[in-house]
Amino acid sequence: MTLSVKNVTKIVAGQAHIKPTTLTLETGHFNVFLGKTGAGKTSLIKMMAGLDPIADGQIIMDGQDVTKLSTQKRNISLVHQFFVNYPHMTVYDNIASPLKVAGMAKSEIQGRVEEAADILQLRPMLNRRPHELSGGQQQRTALARAIAKESRAVFLDEPLANLDYKLREELREQLPELFAGRGAVVVYATSEPEEALLLGGYTGLMDDGAVVQFGPTAMLYRKPESLMAASVFSDPPINSAAVRKMGSTITMGATSWPAPDESLADGDYVVAIRPHHVTPTQTATNTVALSGEVLVTELSGSESSAHFRMADADWVSLSHGVHPYEIGEQHPFYLDPTACFYFAPDGARIVGEAV
Numbered sequence: 001m002t003l004s005v006k007n008v009t010k011i012v013a014g015q016a017h018i019k020p021t022t023l024t025l026e027t028g029h030f031n032v033f034l035g036k037t038g039a040g041k042t043s044l045i046k047m048m049a050g051l052d053p054i055a056d057g058q059i060i061m062d063g064q065d066v067t068k069l070s071t072q073k074r075n076i077s078l079v080h081q082f083f084v085n086y087p088h089m090t091v092y093d094n095i096a097s098p099l100k101v102a103g104m105a106k107s108e109i110q111g112r113v114e115e116a117a118d119i120l121q122l123r124p125m126l127n128r129r130p131h132e133l134s135g136g137q138q139q140r141t142a143l144a145r146a147i148a149k150e151s152r153a154v155f156l157d158e159p160l161a162n163l164d165y166k167l168r169e170e171l172r173e174q175l176p177e178l179f180a181g182r183g184a185v186v187v188y189a190t191s192e193p194e195e196a197l198l199l200g201g202y203t204g205l206m207d208d209g210a211v212v213q214f215g216p217t218a219m220l221y222r223k224p225e226s227l228m229a230a231s232v233f234s235d236p237p238i239n240s241a242a243v244r245k246m247g248s249t250i251t252m253g254a255t256s257w258p259a260p261d262e263s264l265a266d267g268d269y270v271v272a273i274r275p276h277h278v279t280p281t282q283t284a285t286n287t288v289a290l291s292g293e294v295l296v297t298e299l300s301g302s303e304s305s306a307h308f309r310m311a312d313a314d315w316v317s318l319s320h321g322v323h324p325y326e327i328g329e330q331h332p333f334y335l336d337p338t339a340c341f342y343f344a345p346d347g348a349r350i351v352g353e354a355v
Contacts, residue, residue: 083162140171
């Protein structure tokens with residue numbers, strides 16, 4: 001099973017809400033749409049599901065053009081971040097509802113409902129109604145309905161957003177297993193980069209109605225194609241500064257280090273490096289010494305961060321352990337040059353790979 005969109009667009013009030021987009025999504029892994037609120041994740045999912053009209057392009061499911069087919073005829077399931085269950089129905093009937101609409105035999109419905117209920121640990125709640133369930137149980141009911149339906153495509157639109165932290169962690173771990181081997185294309189929308197990394201699979205990074213990069217999630221982390229893409233997977237925010245490459249040397253203010261690639265043309269660039277590659281102590285012989293005024297320090301679990309100001313930029317260091325920073329002091333920091341990304345001034349990626 002494959003799900004393809006070919007040059008699909010969406011126009012709202014004369015403006016392109018989804019810019020021309022071409023993607024092919026497959027089974028066997030999660031397909032994640034990652035982006036901030038308003039990036040276009042939900043709109044693209046609704047277009048694939050047949051809930052929103054497209055201005056141009058095609059939706060292809062397993063070689064069949066379904067662009068003009070209704071949602072019901074596409075055999076898809078959609079799970080929202082809100083608990084969309086029928087309040088007057090029991091959990092059993094909520095899970096069974098799409099199977100009854102499809103005219104399935106009662107015995108087969110029972111088998112599918114009970115199987116899905118067992119997977120989602122809902123068997124003791126089958127006779128309850130949604131108002132008698134916790135938020136996590138309600139969302140499990142919606143997921144069970146999607147599993148029981150055995151859809152060709154399952155769309156999960158930020159399904160964990162309204163759950164508490166513990167429930168999010170539990171369901172996030174379970175989701176890949178729930179849909180493994182079911183032959184459905186699974187599309188998962190999230191605004192949380194950590195969630196995309198934990199789910200693995202493939203990720204489409206969305207910004208301003210466009211998919212700016214698509215591929216294996218780990219590849220997006222290691223080889224971002226733009227400064228924006230590199231920034232998405234960095235918390236605290238990625239460090240960046242203007243640099244110049246001349247000959248075999250990269251220069252940033254009064255600091256310099258060997259250029260990573262002799263084929264990189266001389267000129268001006270933007271260097272970017274994630275905070276965990278800027279440390280308060282020297283971790284290797286090839287690190288580059290920096291110095292900055294400590295502005296803010298934070299301790300989170302087993303990690304310490306320090307925001308510091310250099311002549312040319314304000315950066316952040318993130319490292320394991322507790323470090324004796326003093327606000328206002330000049331403190332040494334060490335940059336790992338092998339972990340730098342280099343971008344053109346417009347943010348396009350040139351060279352560099354994270355580790």
